[in-house]
Amino acid sequence: MNFVLGTRRIPEKAKRVVVLVQNQIGEARFGAELFRDVLKLSVFLKPRPPPHLTIQGMVLMKHVMSSQQLSLLSYANTCMLMASSSVYRRQQFLIRSLGGGIDHSRNMQQDLRSVEVDAESVIRSITPALDPTRHKGQAGKIAVIGGCREYTGAPYFAAISALKIGADLSHVFCTKDAAPVIKSYSPELIVHPVLEESYSVREEDKKTISRKVLAEVDKWMERFDCLVIGPGLGRDPFLLDCVSEIMRHARQTNVPIVIDGDGLFLVTNNIDLVSGYGLAVLTPNVNEYKRLVEKVLSSEVNDVDATQQVLSLAKKIGGVTILKKGKSDLISDGDTVKSVSIYGSPRRCGGQGDILSGSVAVFLSWARQHIIAADPNSNLSCKNPAVLGCVAGSAMMRKAASLAFCHKKRSTVTGDIIECLGESLEDICPAT
Ligand SMILES: NC(=O)C1=CN([C@@H]2O[C@H](COP(=O)(O)OP(=O)(O)OC[C@H]3O[C@@H](n4cnc5c(N)ncnc54)[C@H](OP(=O)(O)O)[C@@H]3O)[C@@H](O)[C@H]2O)[C@@H](O)CC1
Numbered sequence: 352m353n354f355v356l357g358t359r360r361i362p363e364k365a366k367r368v369v370v371l372v373q374n375q376i377g378e379a380r381f382g383a384e385l386f387r388d389v390l391k392l393s394v395f396l397k398p399r400p401p402p403h404l405t406i407q408g409m410v411l412m413k414h415v416m417s418s419q420q421l422s423l424l425s426y427a428n429t430c431m432l433m434a435s436s437s438v439y440r441r442q443q444f445l446i447r448s449l450g451g452g453i454d455h456s457r458n459m460q461q462d463l464r465s466v467e468v469d470a471e472s473v474i475r476s477i478t479p480a481l482d483p484t485r486h487k488g489q490a491g492k493i494a495v496i497g498g499c500r501e502y503t504g505a506p507y508f509a510a511i512s513a514l515k516i517g518a519d520l521s522h523v524f525c526t527k528d529a530a531p532v533i534k535s536y537s538p539e540l541i542v543h544p545v546l547e548e549s550y551s552v553r554e555e556d557k558k559t560i561s562r563k564v565l566a567e568v569d570k571w572m573e574r575f576d577c578l579v580i581g582p583g584l585g586r587d588p589f590l591l592d593c594v595s596e597i598m599r600h601a602r603q604t605n606v607p608i609v610i611d612g613d614g615l616f617l618v619t620n621n622i623d624l625v626s627g628y629g630l631a632v633l634t635p636n637v638n639e640y641k642r643l644v645e646k647v648l649s650s651e652v653n654d655v656d657a658t659q660q661v662l663s664l665a666k667k668i669g670g671v672t673i674l675k676k677g678k679s680d681l682i683s684d685g686d687t688v689k690s691v692s693i694y695g696s697p698r699r700c701g702g703q704g705d706i707l708s709g710s711v712a713v714f715l716s717w718a719r720q721h722i723i724a725a726d727p728n729s730n731l732s733c734k735n736p737a738v739l740g741c742v743a744g745s746a747m748m749r750k751a752a753s754l755a756f757c758h759k760k761r762s763t764v765t766g767d768i769i770e771c772l773g774e775s776l777e778d779i780c781p782a783t
């Protein structure tokens with residue numbers, strides 16, 4: 352049975368909700384997400400309703416929902432009406448006049464707000480202006496450490512995403528046989544064929560080669576604003592030993608690191624590499640998160656109290672920032688937890704995590720610059736560049752995926768999402 356929010360003829364037992372919103376507006380979409388996720392009702396977005404209709408809908412909803420559902424509904428509706436300020440006060444009056452569940456609803460609203468973050472505001476705050484006085488490099492120099500015989504797509508996706516978000520230079524440090532392949536994907540990337548896998552190194556040469564690899568990366572280290580370690584890195588033990596050294600050097604020089612893919616395999620088994628380093632970000636998918644939780648917290652993944660668990664995990668690793676990827680992305684540095692649930696796509700093609708890691712690297716660098724410049728007009732409550740970078744990267748990736756899915760539906764692949772990064776950022780933060 353259809354329950355049409357806003358019509359006067361509303362059936363008693365609603366199963367589906369048609370949410371009438373201006374669907375370009377972030378808050379409205381977030382409100383709609385709440386309908387779907389929390390109230391477990393199917394949601395269909397319809398653009399540009401007469402705004403008073405949603406208020407009618409709420410009154411009648413009272414008859415078919417529990418007080419807790421009603422509280423969440425009022426919060427969802429508030430989100431949707433943020434942009435329609437002409438009706439916002441009427442909406443608030445309505446929420447108050449519904450009585451009963453309202454005090455409860457206030458607490459619920461506060462809890463939800465303290466987790467879900469206004470990611471678009473974060474993006475607008477930290478994205479630097481396109482100032483003609485700035486020189487090449489000031490908008491970010493990113494390096495991806497990854498790419499081996501099996502995987503050449505992952506480092507390419509991460510490195511090209513960094514450029515498409517707005518970094519000036521993007522490097523890839525990969526194995527010798529991956530390099531020509533990655534170069535052939537794009538002339539934009541600076542590709543260093545420096546890493547070696549065990550199969551190409553004799554036992555007696557390992558020390559010398561390891562030193563050479565480190566020296567090659569070290570030549571550049573201080574110039575980088577952020578390293579992304581792991582996309583398509585593989586799990587060769589000799590290669591991972593070299594990468595451990597690279598991580599130690601990055602840490603000594605205070606270069607931020609985003610660790611993903613096989614980098615997480617390395618770190619999970621050697622947690623000291625990142626423990627206590629506030630400029631480290633870990634971006635685990637479901638599988639990688641499970642391994643991390645088992646190793647660090649010696650427990651199972653707890654989906655019921657996911658917020659608390661991600662907080663404990665980040666704290667236990669000494670304040671690194673964790674971006675737990677999933678239906679909603681959860682971000683914690685051990686102090687706070689933020690969630691990004693907006694947009695997204697139902698397509699789960701491989702490579703989306705690589706886009707995310709490249710994007711987080713750029714936004715983290717921008718957030719760091721923004722905080723160092725200490726803009727007095729900044730309205731950011733959070734001052735951890737790693738958290739801000741994760742929030743912005745997550746929202747950007749999800750928005751681009753949503754846009755790509757609108758165009759390509761089931762045939763959406765990672766390259767299509769990368770092509771939508773520019774339009775997505777432009778939508779939030781137009782280049783003047
Ligand atoms: N084009 C390229 O070059 C790309 C290369 N990539 C690179 O590959 C490397 C390994 O990364 P990875 O993600 O495949 O490894 P890992 O996490 O061990 O997963 C292995 C298995 O775990 C499962 N599984 C995963 N996610 C799950 C989920 N959400 N929920 C449930 N299960 C889930 C799933 O198992 P299955 O369902 O097949 O049994 C999956 O097959 C790494 O370097 C990465 O950067 C990728 O970036 C993609 C694009």
Ligand SMILES: Nc1ncnc2c1ncn2[C@@H]1O[C@H](COP(=O)(O)OP(=O)(O)OP(=O)(O)O)[C@@H](O)[C@H]1O
Pocket residue numbers: 612635636637676677678679680695696697699700701702703704705706707745748749
């Ligand atoms: N169920 C979902 N709904 C919406 N977005 C999702 C969902 N699961 C993951 N995402 C988004 O997709 C992005 C990649 O997450 P995913 O879990 O696919 O990473 P991954 O497995 O590391 O990807 P990769 O294939 O690149 O290794 C994240 O930004 C996350 O927000």
Ligand SMILES: [Mg+2]
Pocket residue numbers: 611612636704705
């Ligand atoms: Mg991955």
